[in-house]
Each structure stands twice: as C-alpha cells, then as structure tokens.
Amino acid sequence: MKNLQPGDKIAIVSTARKVSSEEMQSAISVLQSWGLEVVLGETVGADFHQFAGPDELRRNDLQRMLDDPSIKAILCARGGYGTARILDHLDFTKFAQNPKLIIGFSDVTALHAHLYKLGFESLHAIMPILFPREGSEAAIESLRRILFGDEISYNAPIHPFNRFGTAEGELVGGNLSILHTIIGTRSDFDYSGKILFLEDLDEYLYHIDRMLVHLDRCGKLENLAGLIIGHMSDMKDNTIPFGRNAYEIIREHTARYNYPVCFDFPVGHEAHNLALVCGRKVKLEVGESGSELNYI
Template identity: 65%
Template structure:
C-alpha cells in the first residue's frame, strides 16, 4: 500500500528518458515546495548524452537510488521523450516492492508505469515537471490531490463518438506507442476486466491504425470493462491520405465490442492532463449527458 504524501515529505525529480535542463524544472520545484514538499533533483536533470539525460548507466543509477531510498516518498519523472525502456530490464524493484511509493509520469514513462502495474503496485499517469508551466490549474491540482490521498472525481462533457454504458475495473494505459512497444516484454500488461486509457502525440494516422490492429490481434481490446480515449495531439498524414481521422480509426477497431467508450478525455499531451491512478479500481459511466470517472483513492487496490 502506498502511503499518501504528507507536508515535509521528500520527493525526487529524475530524468529517465530525454535530456532536460535544470532551469526547465524550476517552476515545478516551486510548485511542489508550495505543496509543502521537499524536492531533491537527481543528477540526470541537466545531464546530456546524445538525446538522453545522461548515459544509460547514470539514468539507471538515478532511478534505482530513488526507488531504493526510504526517505524519498515519491518519484516524479521530469519529462518523456525516449529512453526509459533502454534501462527498464536492469532495474531492481525488490526494495520498491517492499516499500512502494508514488511514481509519476506519462508519455515515454508509460513503460515504467506498465512495469510497476505488473508488480501489482499503483502509479500515477500525470503531468511532469517540464510541462508544469503550461499545465492547467486543474491538471496540477489533480496531481496534488492524488499524491496527498484526496478524493478525485472527474466529469467530462459528451462527445459524438462516445458509446454509452457503465464499466468497473482497474485503470491501465497511457501512450499508445509505448503500450505497443512493451507488448511481449517483462513490462507487458493484461487488460481483461480493466478500463484501458489511450493517448498519443505526433504519430502518422496509418501508424495509429497499425498499433490498434496490434492491440486487437493481441486480444487487448476484447475483454475490457471500458475504454477511455484521451488527447491524440498533432496527428500527421501522408501525401496519400489515410482516409480516416484518429477517432474514426479507434471506433472502427472497437465497434464489435459492447463496453463503454469515451472520447476526448483530458489526458495526454495537452495542458489539461488530469492525473489517473494506474492500477486503481475505477468506475466509468458514459451517457448522452457526459462521462463520469471515479475511484476511491485510499483503496490502493493494485
């Protein structure tokens, strides 16, 4: 069980993927301090090795120490990009399993969240320090509420692509490209009876279709309790158009199932990126009036 944060707790900001300057996390440090937290910035923040926040060994060491140290109560990944999967199989999660703590991130960090989910531990898909300056107040407050164990309840307006219904199960998901990337690895995830959420950025429409085909062929769309479609930002098309929008692509691959589906949920690569608890039991209600998503944040059902 993950203990909610308390004022005075220490949290670590580390970079497991793409490089990031120290100046880019200063506003996040200030916000976290305003929440009453002590902030420690790892050596990967400001480190550079090609596109990465330091070489693999440094990023592995920074993540490992943050997982192992009992005085660090939460790990907040500074940004996404690419690089987390390069070190994931070398991480020792044994101490983390004995004393779980919040791990926060999205985008490339989806792979780490999936791995944590496979261990039966919750994690937070939410806004990262690089994006604190552009994040909405609602996105930032949702992260704070989850970290400190406060109740969270989301209401979203209707969308013409929505499919009505009610489903209940653990939340799991994240960036579609990374969910596709971890398939067949030690970080793979099961979806039966769960509420899956998807988001992505800067992808070609044909590749979205290819990844949805893969999820379908792998059986990951078949037995869901519900499906949440978040932001699909900056989608691209070829000179010869694919012929469908991203929502039309997803609707086609889920049309044969009966579970509720909602579109346009505020999660992903946009300023309004609400914190979602991966591994937490949730209830999704979709109707003509809109969408409700609720879970009991002190349940820690993983």
C-alpha cells in the same frame, strides 16, 4: 500507496530525454509551495546526446530513488524516449518494502506498465518540464490532490462517438505507441477486465491504425471492461490521405465490442492532462450527459 504529508521528500529524475535544472525551477517552486522537500537526481542537467545521461546513469539515478525510504514519491522530469532502455536492469526489491508513487506520462508509460505487472500503483500525470505551460493549472492541481489523498472525480463532455454504459475495473494504459512496443516484453500485462485509457502525440494516422490492429490481433481490446480515449494530438497524414482521423480509427477497431467507450477525456499531451492512478479500481459511466470517472 501512502498519501504525502508536508515535509515529505519528492525526487525529480529524468528516465528519458535530457532536461536542465533551470527547466525544473517552476515545478520545484510549486512542489515547495505544497510543503514538499525536492531532491534532484543526477540526471537533471546530465547530457548524453538526446538522453539525460547514458543508460547506466539514468538507471542508477532511478534505482537510488527507488531504494531510498526517505523519498516518498518520484517525479519523472519529462518524456521523450529512453525509459524502456533501463527497465529490465532495475531492482524493485527495496521499493517493494517501501512503495512510493512514480509519476509521469508519455514515454513513462513503459514504467507504469512495468510497475503494474509487478503489482504496484503509479501515477499518470503532468511532469515538471510542463509545469510552466499555459493552461496546465488543472493538471497540476489534480496531481496535488492525488498526492495528498483528496477525493477525485472527473467528468468529460459528451462526444458523438461515445458508447454508453457503466463499467468497473482497474485503470491501466497511457501512451498508445509505448503500449504497442512493450507487447511481448516482461512489462506486458493482461488487459482483460481492465478499463484502458489511451493517448498519443505526433503520429501518422496510418501508424494509429497499425497499432490498433496489432492490439486487437493480440487480444488486447476484446475483453476490456471499458475504454477511455484521451488526446490524440498533432496527428499527421500522408500525401494520399488515410481517410479517417484518430478517433474514427479507434471507433472502427472497437465497434464490434460492447463495453462503454469515452472519447475526448482530458488526458494526454494537451495542457488539460488530469492525473490518473494506474492500477487502481475505478467506475466509468458513459451516458447522454457525458462521462464520469470515479475511484472506488
């Protein structure tokens, strides 16, 4: 991955839910203040039900940015749903000749997984739709630091569910629901020896349990090097309560393993969503004073 320089072009496309050009203005202003030239894709402003245009338009828009060597990074405008619908029809041949960071989170987890399977790094980070959100300053700054090659070190406070230890491995993960749905597809990958991070939004607690059971039965949790749990936001329950919150569910399904586990890491659907490079080797240290994550 090449660091960005002032004057470089960064594209904004929407691989999933629709966005307006007005909703992109805050992010455009910030990116321009960093010295970057912003190129808007045809999907910005496109409207097809809840999507940013039909599958063909979203696929062609992303493909054009993947193929264009003058584009040095690609920001996905927002999540929602729809990225997985276009993955299997993308051609990464020209992208492989001039790799660039693809940035986003939530539904974009499917694209991160696909890129990791192909051998490329990508960036799990705040998306343009969320730049105006109150409290997002640290998330935006972490994106800038990674794009321009600044050193990154993250800390998380102590959490009573943490399991102490130190681990090294490639960092993978993202949205639990998306990772769950790509198991068995061509975007799926081996979790063994990896440091996995998970986050999710607006799920029923029994869904969280069901997905953790599935990941565990598929062997995804057994051979991790380490586990990082981020935001589990706006969880829902049934009339008859499930009886455990999201963190308690995750602790239950990982209790028999020995790798370090960090809970309450600042990644996910809250405003404090720090940028993480998927596919890059990291060192995770979980101890009595909290957790620390550093790139190696």
